[in-house]
Amino acid sequence: MKEHVVSKTVARLLIPFIQLYALYVLAHGENGPGGGFQAGVIFGAALILYVICFGIDEGRRRISEQAGDVIKSLGILIYAGIGIACLWAGGAYLEYAALPLGSPKLASHLGIFGIEIGVGIAVAGVMITIFFETARKDEDD
Amino acid sequence: MGGIILDIVLLFFLVVCALAAVRMRDLLSATVVLGAYSLIMAVIWTVLNAVDVAFTEASVGAGITSVLLLATLSRTRRGEAGFEDAPRRRVVTGFRPGNLVLLLVAVFTFATLVYGSTDLPDFGDPEAPIHTHVAPRYIESAYKETGVINLVTAVLASYRGYDTLGEATVIFTAGLAVIVLLRRTRE
Structure with a gap:
């Protein structure tokens, strides 16, 4: 895809804004429509756009297989880890209000934000993994 | 209108x-x-x-x-x-008797669904069962209990936190399945 100057230029312009929008959706999920899942999908779409325009090898240079695996596992670990942190704090599993973060209401708010981040990271990681593994051509195909 | x-x-x-x-x-x-x-x-x-x-x-x-x-x-x-x-x-494809049976099944199913839908409550009816069970409790106390304004997020992340963890795990498992099926590791 060396000759596609227009798509490369447009992608280079758009991708930062798409990623910023994904972060906005993640941060805004508590006040309006949105949340971790949608944010992860949008962030993954931005990375997929990059890979489509610049090629799989260039994309792999930016996000290696190991990095992708670590990212999506990290997302689930954040979610489950917050649940275990609630157990340590003396509450039930995923009872965010038990976390020692000021008032129970603030703790619940931050806990929900934390798991949204976890969901977002996991979804973005899984989306780019599925794209990388299905779009790649094997040598023996 | x-x-x-x-x-x-x-x-x-x-x-x-x-x-x-x-x-x-x-x-x-x-x-x-x-x-x-x-x-x-x-x-x-x-x-x-x-x-x-x-x-x-x-x-x-x-x-x-x-x-x-x-x-x-x-x-x-x-x-x-x-x-x-x-x-x-x-x-x-020409006419086949099997197609007529399929058409009858489709029409019968459609008619049954239309008949059943007449018993459904109107859209947005406040007296509908779905709006009188747990919904009032969420609307009254979700912000007090979770500190989150968006009710959907409060239900998904807090009241139904286990479900959402399960959903995230399902997506993660899909990613793992794709890796297991399609990834080639160098020997």
């Missing part, structure tokens, strides 16, 4: 897109039509005031799913069986 016209137009295009996607033998075109289907569905969710669902439908259905289907097509073939041999050929 304007709302009804909008509903009819949207549902009409939804059915058109669905039929087109089923009829097409070129899978690339079918993927694009499915993306349009999801976009219309997202507008319908917005009309029904389900903006969170609309957001998900637009980003997942119209966005990511189309891209992933295209990636899958790049690994397989562009058309259904027989597409490459005769792209312009229309398959015309």
Whole structure:
């Protein structure tokens, strides 16, 4: 895809804004429509756009297989880890209000934000993994 | 009145897109039509005031799913069986008695569903069972208990936190399955 100057230029312009929008959706999920899942999908779409325009090898240079695996596992670990942190704090599993973060209401708010981040990271990681593994051509195909 | 016209137009295009996607033998075109289907569905969710669902439908259905289907097509073939041999050929099948049975089953199912839908409560009816069970408690105490303004997020992340963890795990498992099936490791 060396000759596609227009798509490369447009992608280079758009991708930062798409990623910023994904972060906005993640941060805004508590006040309006949105949340971790949608944010992860949008962030993954931005990375997929990059890979489509610049090629799989260039994309792999930016996000290696190991990095992708670590990212999506990290997302689930954040979610489950917050649940275990609630157990340590003396509450039930995923009872965010038990976390020692000021008032129970603030703790619940931050806990929900934390798991949204976890969901977002996991979804973005899984989306780019599925794209990388299905779009790649094997040598023996 | 304007709302009804909008509903009819949207549902009409939804059915058109669905039929087109089923009829097409070129899978690339079918993927694009499915993306349009999801976009219309997202507008319908917005009309029904389900903006969170609309957001998900637009980003997942119209966005990511189309891209992933295209990636899958790049690994397989562009058309259904027989597409490459005769792209312009229309398959015309004659009348078969089996088709009549299928038609009867379809009409009977449709009639049953229409008959059942007459008993459903009206859209947005405050006395509907779904609005009198746990919904009032969520509306009254969700902000007090979770500190989150968006009720949908409060229910998904706090009251139904286990479900959401399970959903995230399902997506993670899908990623693992793709790795196990398709990734080639160098020896």
